[in-house]
Amino acid sequence: MNIHEYQAKQLFKAHGVPVPGGGAATTEREARALVQEHGPDVVIKAQVHAGGRGKGRVVKRDRASRMYNDLTREPERSEGQISGRRRGGVRLASGVEEALKEFRPMMDTDSRLVSIQTGPDGAPISAALIEQQTSIAKEYYFSIQVDGANGQPLIVASAEGGQSIEEVNKTNPRAVLRVPVDPVEGFPAFRGRSLASQLGLPSSAIRPAGDMFANLYRVFSEMDASLVEVNPFVLTTEGTVVAIDGKVGLDDNASFRHGGYEEWRDRSQENATEIEAEEANIGSYIKLDGNIGCVVNGAGLAMATMDTLMLHGGEPANFLDIGTVNRKDRVIEALRIIVNDPDVKTIFINIFGGLARVDIVAEGVVDAVKELNIKQPLVVRLNGSNVEEGRRVLHDSGIDIQTADELGDAAELAVEAAKSGKRRTRATN
């Protein structure tokens, strides 16, 4: 789960990580107060979960998709055009009036921030972070993530900050430091000072930087974070360090020990259908561009099902991992989400039961066809636990379903149905 930059900075501040003075505003009154307290020279940053904000644009909702096309087609050219009515998601201002001029269009309810990462709908802007400007001597990169292969936290740092670390890694890999963390020891300040010195920070900044790194590690560890990234933290002209950006990803699996992360969550940044799927206890749902609605169990099989459809010339409308199905209402909820997607021309159900019992899935499908009045062609492939009973349930129901025993055959039927928009008469099973 992602959180906003202003929330990441609240966490940083609470753990003793230096951040610029400021805070989040959603009303003009709040904005004015923040500029008066921390100004006059401020930076105003649109709060959305997507990245690429600085090079993105704040636009009216109805222009979002055109802007997205421009940004994705010619990212280089549009970068040089931040002027006039085109506004980016990160703006500088001096004084209350200028700041409000930047603030208002961001917080207009009709505004969207569009960047190459938001998709054509853009992202609604949840708040504006207003902070005092920092006098920067040099920018650095710092992050903590989980290194799956070694089963340890990994710190990545670089004196080449403020740009994409992937880019730095490609062009100048020696500028990227990797420090594995012993989870028993954690990352005490002395390790932080050693890293600060490796990064070439001046002697005045070694101690504050060492403390900052150690405190960022505490954020990572105490919050059950999957990622803590500061790009950049800066050396100020006064010779100390400040985290002027902040990104924190929280591990959804650990939400049970953090009250569900409710205080950090912002549902307005999430896809409505994906929230609906979550509330119906469906493992995972992601909307895609095609027209074949997929209901599959297991993330691996769900991806493989999409792969098979595409190899047969079809396009999946979604990724849906239904999770373990032991109640038929979950099948109905999954199909409700699929049926409500106007792009779906054909429905493809592919369940290989292990923990899940496919006879329950079959009962759910039969009920859903009646309850949801499903009109689209339906291709069902069942295998695994209780498969004989499952196939019998489908057969005895008398409803019009195409079935196949093998994945390739089933995918072919689904692609064919999506192309013709028609059901083939019961040729199989």
Next chain:
Amino acid sequence: MSILLNNRTRLLIQGLGNEGQNQIRRSLDYGTKVVAGVHPGFRGGETFAYGNHTFPVYATVTEAVEKTQANCSIIYVPAPGAADAILENIAAEVPLIVCITEGVPVHDMIRVRTALADSKSKLIGPNCPGIIQPASNCRVGIHPPDVFMAGNVGVVSRSGTLVYEAVDQLTRAGIGQSTCVGVGGDPIIGEQQQAILRRFQNDPDTDAVVLIGEIGGLAEQAAAAYIKRSMTKPVVAFIAGATAPPGRRMGHAGAIIEGEAGTAEAKLAALEAAGAVISRSPAEIGSTMRRVLEEAGKYQSPGAAE
């Protein structure tokens, strides 16, 4: 010989909730030797009975191992307590621990991996279907038993349902399996693909291996490096998620594309360069393996495998 399990495997089940009970019944039906259960609130002396089978249930793993000489544990404990259960098994020096549980916090797994490093235990999972070995009727997991058949091909996969899919195709193609291992879909797991490949390479009962990976992480590159360096047995590989849009998490916590190394293309290229035979379509894993076995003169027609 065989990998991880054999007919001397004495299974301990930890977590006898509804799902754990259902699954252990199916393992008993399959012929797996279950010697003990561990569930909080039980004391020694109570038993779990199913049909002709009974086994004692204990409060702690240490006691269960002491009394029954269990040498393998299967964990069905819900996510908040799963890491604790794994640590309990490591402390009790259980040689093989299999954890099915989905949704274990990644910071818990960091602790588990640290404890595993200086231990006598090996871990498979979490977030995995477990291990099944048809020849010894040993099912340590949640597999649908009917699709499996004894034979000479090993299967290793990050995804559970793709184990079933691949095995179903193998069995239909007349190819039995030596051992099938789902290593799990999480970012931090116990044994990874290359460790299982090494076991298969050293296993006289295995003539070829199906390797099923997916987008995200670098585990397939590590597997490819092992194949190139040490593997003489043929490997058929499939990578799920070739058509997934970049940057979106596809259900498995491990399956998020990180830069170019995480893409299916990068993984397929590494595996192909290492000499693995690539099945581009997940629907052709069985037929590809059949061709590979026939070319190697290792295809055993069904019935001859026993």
